[in-house]
Amino acid sequence: MTRQTLVLGRLFDIRVGVHVSWLAVYAFMTIALARALGMLPQPEAYAFGAVCALALFASVVAHELAHALVARRFGVRTSAITLFLFGGVATLEDEPSTPRTDALVALAGPAMSAALAVLGLVLMVGLDRALPGGALRDALGLLGTYVVLANGVLAGFNILPAYPMDGGRVLRALIWRRTRNRDAATNAASRVGIAFALLFVAAGVLVVAATHELLYGWYVILGAFLLRQGSSQERATRTTPVTPDGEAIAAA
Ligand SMILES: [Zn+2]
Numbered sequence: 001m002t003r004q005t006l007v008l009g010r011l012f013d014i015r016v017g018v019h020v021s022w023l024a025v026y027a028f029m030t031i032a033l034a035r036a037l038g039m040l041p042q043p044e045a046y047a048f049g050a051v052c053a054l055a056l057f058a059s060v061v062a063h064e065l066a067h068a069l070v071a072r073r074f075g076v077r078t079s080a081i082t083l084f085l086f087g088g089v090a091t092l093e094d095e096p097s098t099p100r101t102d103a104l105v106a107l108a109g110p111a112m113s114a115a116l117a118v119l120g121l122v123l124m125v126g127l128d129r130a131l132p133g134g135a136l137r138d139a140l141g142l143l144g145t146y147v148v149l150a151n152g153v154l155a156g157f158n159i160l161p162a163y164p165m166d167g168g169r170v171l172r173a174l175i176w177r178r179t180r181n182r183d184a185a186t187n188a189a190s191r192v193g194i195a196f197a198l199l200f201v202a203a204g205v206l207v208v209a210a211t212h213e214l215l216y217g218w219y220v221i222l223g224a225f226l227l228r229q230g231s232s233q234e235r236a237t238r239t240t241p242v243t244p245d246g247e248a249i250a251a252a
Pocket of ligand 1: 109
């Protein structure tokens with residue numbers, strides 16, 4: 001954790017904090033979601049946006065905790081979970097020692113996000129049946145939709161085989177198991193990761209050029225970040241939040 005990190009507390013004996021860059025994400029998400037909900041009176045829309053942003057925060061922490069707790073199960077401690085501009089990071093104090101444990105630790109995060117998406121969907125259907133029609137049911141329905149989409153994106157995006165994202169770590173573990181050489185596997189997975197990063201940059205530039213929607217420039221920034229971070233040992237999670245109407249907005 002750096003000096004720009006605010007420590008919020010401890011969960012399962014792991015420090016949980018937010019880097020100041022996450023606060024920008026939080027403000028942006030609240031405003032973007034409030035704008036997407038233009039049909040509500042302004043204060044309610046902003047309050048609702050803030051609740052959704054809080055749900056995103058909890059979803060990313062749950063994703064990182066899944067990595068950390070599975071790593072602990074295999075004897076690797078996690079000193080901190082930090083949320084930052086691009087999502088979350090679980091700082092593992094060591095690398096898992098076998099390809100199998102490395103893959104299981106990597107899969108735990110997306111598995112948690114996928115499980116939360118399914119749980120959200122089940123809860124939504126249940127509440128929709130249990131509650132009478134009205135503003136409360138509508139608001140819970142929107143929040144549920146956001147939670148399901150955000151966790152679905154957290155699972156789907158991070159499982160892309162773009163090292164050092166989770167899917168890239170699974171790819172590295174598979175190569176590691178075949179070659180029995182972790183460094184060679186890391187190099188091979190990193191090359192795939194760099195290809196994905198370049199793809200994000202190119203796709204971002206093309207979409208911005210085609211739509212003149214500057215928000216999609218986010219993918220250019222994300223690609224550049226992935227390029228720079230290709231060799232990092234941190235287990236980071238990328239988030240690409242989604243507004244309730246299903247449009248991917250360019251945040252975190
Ligand atoms: Zn992850």
